Amino acid sequence: MAPAITAEELLDYLVSSTRLMLWFARDWKRKNPGEPFADTIRQRTDIFRRTSLHEDHADGSAANKDNLEKWEEVVGMIAAIHEETLAAPDSSEFEDRVTVELMPYFRGRIDRDLRDYGNRVDVRNYQCGSLRYNLEPAEDGKRIGFHIANACYPESPFADPAYFPRCFLELFTQVEEKFGVTEIGTGTWLNSHPRWLALFPRAWHENLSQPGVDVRGHYGFWGQFITARKTFNHKLGKQMRATGEFPYATRSSWCLIADLRRHLCENFAV
Numbered sequence: 001m002a003p004a005i006t007a008e009e010l011l012d013y014l015v016s017s018t019r020l021m022l023w024f025a026r027d028w029k030r031k032n033p034g035e036p037f038a039d040t041i042r043q044r045t046d047i048f049r050r051t052s053l054h055e056d057h058a059d060g061s062a063a064n065k066d067n068l069e070k071w072e073e074v075v076g077m078i079a080a081i082h083e084e085t086l087a088a089p090d091s092s093e094f095e096d097r098v099t100v101e102l103m104p105y106f107r108g109r110i111d112r113d114l115r116d117y118g119n120r121v122d123v124r125n126y127q128c129g130s131l132r133y134n135l136e137p138a139e140d141g142k143r144i145g146f147h148i149a150n151a152c153y154p155e156s157p158f159a160d161p162a163y164f165p166r167c168f169l170e171l172f173t174q175v176e177e178k179f180g181v182t183e184i185g186t187g188t189w190l191n192s193h194p195r196w197l198a199l200f201p202r203a204w205h206e207n208l209s210q211p212g213v214d215v216r217g218h219y220g221f222w223g224q225f226i227t228a229r230k231t232f233n234h235k236l237g238k239q240m241r242a243t244g245e246f247p248y249a250t251r252s253s254w255c256l257i258a259d260l261r262r263h264l265c266e267n268f269a270v
Helices: 007-031 037-044 065-084 092-107 110-118 163-179 202-206 219-225 234-243 257-267
Strands: 131-133 143-148 183-188 251-256
Touching: 007 037, 007 065, 007 092, 007 110, 007 219, 007 234, 037 065, 065 092, 131 163, 143 163, 163 183, 163 257, 183 219, 183 257, 202 251, 219 234, 251 257
Parallel strands: 143 183
Antiparallel strands: 131 143, 183 251
């Protein structure tokens, strides 16, 4: 059994992932000079959810009015430090100074997140193991979207090859009964990961979109830097800094539920 994340590892995750997002934001601004830097921080990074101003667990979205107002002050601080360090040859000074300012907000999350991870709070709304389907189908009524988390923490959901297939089969049972849908789809960085793609039939591969370039501040992009133990994936972080690109491109796809069910039943021990 893999060990649970420690307080030291959690702090490293909060700091390291934030530093990567700061590096990304600086690089994005260089490539997109017309976009206000504060908008980049708000919309294309997930720094807010790394701070204690975000009141919910690590995967939630709750925040009160006072905290949102304080967050806007923090965004202003980050933008000001960015402006002051524009002449620096790299992002180190920018990252260092912002990290010092944010450290109290990082430390303010530690106890709460450790407790929530232990209680599986981050997957409390996942109806099918590590999968959660939307509560209503797409406008055409045929397709349901879904989301992915790790309900096997601190183990990997890929450790048991039949685990995700079982989750999908349960999901199909529920969404077909509730909504009468015939298609399933999602957008995620996992759609560039071989182990994930092996779960799907040819149609899913044929329907894959082009890599997403409109980076957003959610786990569809940033989730790839979280390990199964919820620590920071330093290997992928270094790769992104070296290449300037997300290691796994975010892509969308879909297929018929019947095709995916057949593929899973024929290829996995379910």
